[in-house]
Amino acid sequence: MARIIVDEKVCKGCSMCIHACPKKIIALAKDRLNAKGYHPAELTDEAACVGCAACATMCPDSAITVER
Amino acid sequence: MAVVFKKPSTLTDAPLHYCPGCTHGIIHRLVAEAIEELGIDGKTVGVASVGCSVMCYDYFTCDMVQAPHGRAQAVATGIKRARPEDVVFTYQGDGDLAAIGTAETVHAATRGENITVIFVNNAIYGMTGGQMAPTSLPNQVTQTTPYGRDVNTAGYPVRICEMLSTLDGVALAQRVTVDNVKNVNIAKKAIKKAFQNQIEGKGYSIVEVLSTCPTNWGMSPVEALDWLEKNMVPYYPLGVYKDGTKGDRLK
Numbered sequence: 001m002a003r004i005i006v007d008e009k010v011c012k013g014c015s016m017c018i019h020a021c022p023k024k025i026i027a028l029a030k031d032r033l034n035a036k037g038y039h040p041a042e043l044t045d046e047a048a049c050v051g052c053a054a055c056a057t058m059c060p061d062s063a064i065t066v067e068r
Numbered sequence: 069m070a071v072v073f074k075k076p077s078t079l080t081d082a083p084l085h086y087c088p089g090c091t092h093g094i095i096h097r098l099v100a101e102a103i104e105e106l107g108i109d110g111k112t113v114g115v116a117s118v119g120c121s122v123m124c125y126d127y128f129t130c131d132m133v134q135a136p137h138g139r140a141q142a143v144a145t146g147i148k149r150a151r152p153e154d155v156v157f158t159y160q161g162d163g164d165l166a167a168i169g170t171a172e173t174v175h176a177a178t179r180g181e182n183i184t185v186i187f188v189n190n191a192i193y194g195m196t197g198g199q200m201a202p203t204s205l206p207n208q209v210t211q212t213t214p215y216g217r218d219v220n221t222a223g224y225p226v227r228i229c230e231m232l233s234t235l236d237g238v239a240l241a242q243r244v245t246v247d248n249v250k251n252v253n254i255a256k257k258a259i260k261k262a263f264q265n266q267i268e269g270k271g272y273s274i275v276e277v278l279s280t281c282p283t284n285w286g287m288s289p290v291e292a293l294d295w296l297e298k299n300m301v302p303y304y305p306l307g308v309y310k311d312g313t314k315g316d317r318l319k
Contacts, residue, residue, distance in 0.1 A: 001069060014089030014282075014289040020249060038088065053073040054249045060093025061084055062075035 002051025002068040004043050011063045013038035017055035023048050026055055076100040078109050082126045089289020091279045092120060094246045095188055095255070096127055099159065102260040103130060106267070108155045113147050115140040117160035117169075120194040124159055138169025141176035144183045155266055157184040162203040163193045166226050170202075173228070177272045180237025180314035184262045185274040187228060190281040191300060198284030202226045205303055210284070225303065229276045233309035236317055239271035241309040245278035245301065247293045254306075271314025278304055 004026075011034060018026045018041065025048050028039040041063075043049060051068030078100040086092045103109050112130040116122055118137040125132030135143040140158040148156040165173050165187050176183065192210055193199040200210040200217055203225050207216035233241040240262055244255035255277055262273035278300050280292035287295060 003069070010083045012088035016089055016289050016293070019290045019293070051072055056073040057249045057252050058094065060086065060090055060097075062079060062093065062097050064073070065071060065075070066073035067069040068072045 002049045002066070003046050004049065004051075004055060005065045005067070006041050006043070007061075007063040007065075008034050008040040010061045011038060011040040012036065012061060013040060014060065015041070016058045016060065017041050017064060020054040020058040022052065022054060023050065025049060076104045078104045078129050080127055080129055084127060085123060086120060087283045089280070089282045089292065090120070090194075091190075091246045091277075092188060094252060095186065095277050095279065096124065098246075098252070098256045098259050099157070099186055100128060101256060102263050103128075103155075105260065106263055108263070108267070111153065112155045112157070113151070115144045115147070115156070115158040117158065117164035118195075119161035119164050121159055121161055121188065122195070138164050138167070139172055140164065140169065141181070141183065141185060142172045144185075145176055145179075145181050148181060148183050152182075155184070155263060157186060157263070157266075159186045160188070161194065162187070162189045162191065163196075163201050166202045166228055170226075174232070174235070177232045177274070178235045178237045180239075180271040182266055182269055182271055183273075184266050185272070186259065186262070187274055187276040188279045189228070189276055189300075189304065190279040191225070192281050192284050194281045194284055198281070203228075205299060208299075227304060229274065229309045232272075232274060237272050237314045238274070238310050239265050239314050240273035240275070240311055242274075242311070243276040243278065243304060243306050243309070245296065245306060247278075247280075247296050247301075251306075270312075276304075278306075
């Protein structure tokens with residue numbers, strides 16, 4: 001049981017978390033934009049998340065909190 | 069569920085001004101994590117450079133000074149000598165440390181100043197719009213080398229860690245990168261060691277971090293990570309170039 005929480009205010013949609021995720025369960029939320037005008041990253045399958053924190057390790061904006 | 073990863077308390081809430089995917093943000097976090105884990109937030113003084121990282125005083129919770137272009141290590145020398153109980157680090161890019169600040173860098177290193185230097189090398193001038201830096205690779209296309217860097221007129225890139233590792237004042241000279249999770253973890257250990265060396269009084273410690281500049285390289289952030297691995301790492305080999313205490317080769 002694990003999950004990530006993305007701080008959508010500071011996410012710049014750079015996609016480095018998507019590239020780093022070994023489970024490939026992070027995507028940009030194409031249905032919304034944040035105040036900066038970026039599509040923020042979101043977890044697409046909470047059941048598959050193992051909480052490895054690879055996404056948070058590669059996030060340049062420290063926008064990801066990982067719980068496990 | 070317990071929190072296993074979060075933004076370190078030694079970074080402020082200010083959102084970073086860097087471009088999307090710029091690895092400055094990762095390196096900021098690694099420095100902040102080292103300060104947090106060593107418990108030195110209350111006695112750390114950082115010195116910011118000129119370049120994209122010029123405003124990093126907004127992002128660290130420790131005291132920060134912003135030095136004139138290239139002079140961060142001269143300023144850090146003054147702070148450290150006046151307040152030897154404080155932990156003093158500089159955070160400089162390649163256009164600052166390896167260009168206009170080369171003299172200050174070499175002489176702070178050869179004097180064996182007991183400071184920590186975080187050197188972010190992205191092989192280009194980022195803030196001013198992507199001009200050739202001393203660290204730009206041969207044949208690299210930049211704003212000022214539109215046909216690629218011609219080594220016959222522009223010379224060859226400077227390898228700072230190799231150069232400084234010949235100096236006896238240096239305790240640690242290590243090159244790392246942040247292009248994947250494994251390398252970020254290696255970089256974190258190196259940065260923490262560079263701070264630990266200063267606390268133990270070992271001498272000048274420099275960690276060179278190969279970084280990306282997706283905007284000025286003209287790539288997406290993920291493509292830039294790949295370009296770094298395929299082009300920069302072969303020219304700037306990762307590894308430890310010196311690890312000891314200042315003056316240990318003279319004993």
